[in-house]
Amino acid sequence: MIRKLRIKFVAAAMLSLLVVLAALMGSVNLVNYRSVVSDADAVLALLAENSGSFPDSFGARADRRAGWDEQDDGFERRDMGDRKLARGGRMDSPEMPYESRYFSARFDEAGEIVCVDTGMIAAVDEEQAAGYAAAVYSSGAARGFRGDYRFIRTDADGGALIVFLDCGRTLASFRTFLLDSVAIAAIGLASVFVLISVLSARIVRPVAESYEKQKRFITDASHELKTPLAIIEADADALEMDVGVSEWLEDIRTQATRLSDLTKSLVSLARMEEGGGQFQMIDFPVSDVVGEAAQSFQAPAKVQDKDFSLRIQPMLTLCGDEKAVRQLVGILLDNALKYTPEGGRILLSLEKQGKGVRLTVTNTAEAIDEKALAHLFDRFYRADASRNSATGGYGIGLSIAQAIVTAHKGKIAATASGGELTISATMPGA
Secondary structure (H helix, E strand, O other): OHHHHHHHHHHHHHHHHHHHHHHHHHHHHHHHHHHHHHHHHHHHHHHHHOOOOOOHHHHOHHHHHHOOOOOOHHHHHHHHHHHHHOOOHHHHOOOHHHHOOEEEEEEOOOOOEEEEEEEEOOOOOHHHHHHHHHHHHHHOOOEEEEOOEEEEEEEEOOEEEEEEEEOHHHHHHHHHHHHHHHHHHHHHHHHHHHHHHHHHHHHOHHHHHHHHHHHHHHHHHHHHHHHHHHHHHHHHHHHHHHHOOOHHHHHHHHHHHHHHHHHHHHHHHHHHOOOOOOOOOEEEOHHHHHHHHHHOOHHHHHHOOOEEEEEEOOOOOEEEOHHHHHHHHHHHHHHHHHHOOOOOEEEEEEEEEOOEEEEEEEEEOOOOOHHHHHOOOOOOOOOOOOOOHHHOOOOOHHHHHHHHHHHOOOEEEEEEEOOEEEEEEEEOOO
16 A cells, blocks of 8 residues: 555656646747747748848848938938838848748739749759749648748739748757757656655655554454453353353353454455455456355345345456455445345346456445545445444445455446445456
8 A cells, every 4th residue: 555655646746747847848839939930920021021022121231230320311211111121039130131041932813823933042943932832822821831931921913922931940949949848858857756756765654654553553453352352252151151041141242253353354454455465366257256155145135125136247257366256245245235225126247347357236225425435435434324333334344345356456436326326346357
């Protein structure tokens, strides 16, 4: 149990860290990608407004800045207009026309290419440019990516103008940053995993020590109780020989037996929760075992006027502990028999599920709250006032059943609907 607790703690910590890192990395890389797209769209918008090329004012930007002190109002107004068109990011740089690689294609009203301009790019010839443009034109998209080329489509002279901008370098930088961030995050996750794995042993140590003390107490207490219980039973027998049969002596003997059974059950549960190491896992005919274990409940059900039926799929086998499975069947049927009202029904079914088996016990029962179902397998828990020691139970039977199923690497669950309680145990095969 402590090992499972430690694994759950490490898994929860790592999952939390993974979610936080994924959110941070996703946000940073999304902002980075949007910045790349935004810059490209700004350049493309400027190119599209100027028929697929940069305005002449960009080529003279450096000269104009050198002569900034000249009192030429017309010159100043044109420069400010260019700045308004080229606002944002690196658009203010006079080097932008020389840094950008782009090409364009113009279509007429019939959708035929009338001209292709590849003068500002060397990686694409006119035939390739025409192919890119035709694909974009047929798709009808207004903007987007075609490979590493960002494009924009605008109406021009009754036809269309499609301008492509080479974003290979910026996209390569984006991908490099993305891969680097993923690698750094992976290294960080691995480092945190090692640290948490080491520190988790110290974190769960108080729980482990408390659990070990609890198991030791149960085991020691059971051994200490065996002797006085045996003496009480022997004294009751001796008194019965002296004074004869008495209801008081019979009650002493009954309660001593109940206490002895309770201590045995607690010890058995503690050992099972250690991992089921005492079980002998072998292949056995589970259909026959379940049928034999269920037969002993036929007579008590009939006496109590309860309909008891079996639905067992024949020839099923299971790799597990035969004695433990018999105990599991006994616990589930004993629980159903105790809490089924007169005239109610009990159904035990066994069927194949994948490579394993599914054991189900359904019985008529009073309505059980959903919150109570979640605690049905807790020790000494009873869903309602009627489930008390007067019925002969201790409140740990279903806890033992859960420990048996868990030791077989299976799952057990309880559901309630339509005035019936169903407990299902699924145990996988070998």
